[in-house]
Amino acid sequence: xxxxxxxxxxxxxxxxxxxxxxxxxxxxxxxxxxxxxxWMQDRVGPDRAGPFGIFQPLADAxxxxxxxxxxxxxxxxxxxxxxxxxxxxxxxLTSAVVPFGDxxxxxxxxxxxxxxxxxxxxxxxxxxxxxxxxxxxxxxxxASNNKYSLLGAIRAASQNISxxxxxxxxxxxxxxxxxxxxxxxxxxxxxxGAGFLSWNIWSQPIGFVIFIVxxxxxxxxxxxxLPECETELIGGYHTEYSSMKLGFYLFSEYxxxxxxxxxxxxxxFGGYDYPFNEVVEAQFGQNIAALVGxxxxxxxxxxxxxxxxxxxxxxxxxxxxxxxxxxxxGLIPISMFNVVWTGLxxxxxxxxxxxxxxxxxxSWSGIGVLLIGLIIYHGATSxxxxxxxxx
Amino acid sequence: xxxxxxxxxPIIVQLGAALAFIVLTMVATHWLGPKRHSSKxxxxxxxxxxxxxxxxxxxxxxxxxxxxxxxxFDVEIVFMYxxxxxxxxxxxxxFVEMVxxxxxxxxxxxxxxxxxxxxxxx
Numbered sequence: 221x222x223x224x225x226x227x228x229x230x231x232x233x234x235x236x237x238x239x240x241x242x243x244x245x246x247x248x249x250x251x252x253x254x255x256x257x258x259w260m261q262d263r264v265g266p267d268r269a270g271p272f273g274i275f276q277p278l279a280d281a282x283x284x285x286x287x288x289x290x291x292x293x294x295x296x297x298x299x300x301x302x303x304x305x306x307x308x309x310x311x312x313l314t315s316a317v318v319p320f321g322d323x324x325x326x327x328x329x330x331x332x333x334x335x336x337x338x339x340x341x342x343x344x345x346x347x348x349x350x351x352x353x354x355x356x357x358x359x360x361x362x363a364s365n366n367k368y369s370l371l372g373a374i375r376a377a378s379q380n381i382s383x384x385x386x387x388x389x390x391x392x393x394x395x396x397x398x399x400x401x402x403x404x405x406x407x408x409x410x411x412x413g414a415g416f417l418s419w420n421i422w423s424q425p426i427g428f429v430i431f432i433v434x435x436x437x438x439x440x441x442x443x444x445x446l447p448e449c450e451t452e453l454i455g456g457y458h459t460e461y462s463s464m465k466l467g468f469y470l471f472s473e474y475x476x477x478x479x480x481x482x483x484x485x486x487x488x489f490g491g492y493d494y495p496f497n498e499v500v501e502a503q504f505g506q507n508i509a510a511l512v513g514x515x516x517x518x519x520x521x522x523x524x525x526x527x528x529x530x531x532x533x534x535x536x537x538x539x540x541x542x543x544x545x546x547x548x549x550g551l552i553p554i555s556m557f558n559v560v561w562t563g564l565x566x567x568x569x570x571x572x573x574x575x576x577x578x579x580x581x582x583s584w585s586g587i588g589v590l591l592i593g594l595i596i597y598h599g600a601t602s603x604x605x606x607x608x609x610x611x
Numbered sequence: 612x613x614x615x616x617x618x619x620x621p622i623i624v625q626l627g628a629a630l631a632f633i634v635l636t637m638v639a640t641h642w643l644g645p646k647r648h649s650s651k652x653x654x655x656x657x658x659x660x661x662x663x664x665x666x667x668x669x670x671x672x673x674x675x676x677x678x679x680x681x682x683x684f685d686v687e688i689v690f691m692y693x694x695x696x697x698x699x700x701x702x703x704x705x706f707v708e709m710v711x712x713x714x715x716x717x718x719x720x721x722x723x724x725x726x727x728x729x730x731x732x733x
Contacts, residue, residue: 231621239628288644293653305633312629316622337622340614344692366655370666374674381681388688395695459656464640541731548729552720556713563706566699
């Protein structure tokens with residue numbers, strides 16, 4: 221698509237809006253998290269700043285700005301300042317390829333995709349930027365020259381890179397079904413067919429579970445929040461940080477939560493697709509249908525943000541060796557299996573001329589095969605363990 | 612759909628907005644907060660006791676092993692991306708080839724695990 225100056229201006233306005241929405245959602249996720257926590261623990265939660273405490277994020281922001289900006293004497297000063305900024309920058313750039321809605325008709329024959337950039341590398345952009353975020357934490361913790369920060373930073377780095385492998389493998393299954401890296405195309409292939417029945421979640425149940433577990437680990441959220449494990453590491457990688465530098469680390473975590481919710485919705489839950497969108501488009505026109513789509517994607521993303529919070533107040537934290545074992549010996553082999561099984565579920569129906577639902581049957585039977593394999597594996601290893609104990 | 616390098620242009624706006632936000636915030640927070648220094652306070656935090664030595668010390672080699680293995684496996688996974696995008700055209704031939712490739716990868720993986728990379732107690 222040729223980019224004209226009008227289209228560029230429209231895109232700039234759109235990107236500005238998405239930027240503001242992302243920041244707003246991230247700020248209000250902190251409020252949401254405290255409300256959800258209070259609700260789950262049967263408490264009241266923040267209720268003093270404004271009605272229902274809705275000005276709490278603003279009060280927090282003002283407080284963060286007014287705090288002393290502390291820099292330890294023997295830290296690497298420039299790295300100490302620059303690397304929280306990198307964390308924030310990477311968090312703010314990931315949302316660029318997420319398609320927030322369908323085409324908007326601007327009049328005069330100009331149509332704009334509600335997506336920052338629609339590029340052919342699509343989902344790889346998210347991966348590239350997210351893996352840069354590891355440096356933000358790693359170097360930030362190292363630069364403070366504090367032993368606790370160092371430990372937290374190293375833990376964060378090795379955790380993030382370990383779970384990135386399984387995440388990359390779970391994406392491959394989606395790419396095999398779609399045949400394109402572009403996030404727009406991934407959403408469009410989920411739109412053909414019977415409403416929400418054509419979403420990828422139906423044919424990728426294993427892939428989705430792997431992806432959401434990895435998303436928790438990449439965002440350093442409970443049960444994978446070992447980098448900031450208070451009982452062992454004080455504050456983890458941000459022990460020495462104060463004021464808005466600490467704010468950047470915490471804020472980028474909330475932005476990442478929102479963006480990963482949007483990415484999960486895009487990959488597995490049809491993105492901006494919603495049931496009866498053809499009816500809405502025929503009745504109210506293209507623009508209204510597209511805007512409802514934006515609402516649908518936001519709803520899905522916010523639901524995932526809620527899931528992040530829900531899990532935080534449900535599951536305890538992993539131990540470090542359990543975490544690494546789950547990542548390496550659990551998720552990576554399972555996601556490899558998922559890639560092979562997805563290949564079968566695509567190829568078997570086309571070779572034997574079976575109807576389209578056959579591929580869904582094959583992919584769900586994959587769960588059965590996986591469970592049987594796990595039971596056999598567990599039986600074999602536990603027998604070995606009892607033999608070893610007996611000797 | 613034909614893609615062009617100019618597709619990337621709008622990212623300049625987002626990069627600009629993000630940089631502006633970060634720089635403004637950083638300048639504001641350095642300028643607003645109080646500044647009180649003392650030799651004890653400027654030390655790094657160490658559970659309330661006097662901080663001893665430096666954090667720039669050697670650390671467990673396990674972490675480096677994990678990092679090296681990540682690089683190895685990540686490169687292998689990147690090889691799979693072009694294959695995955697063209698999967699439907701390659702059909703069974705591509706499937707068999709990738710199963711062979713992946714079983715080599717899995718063999719290496721089992722070797723690494725058996726070698727005890729994830730045994731943290733040792």
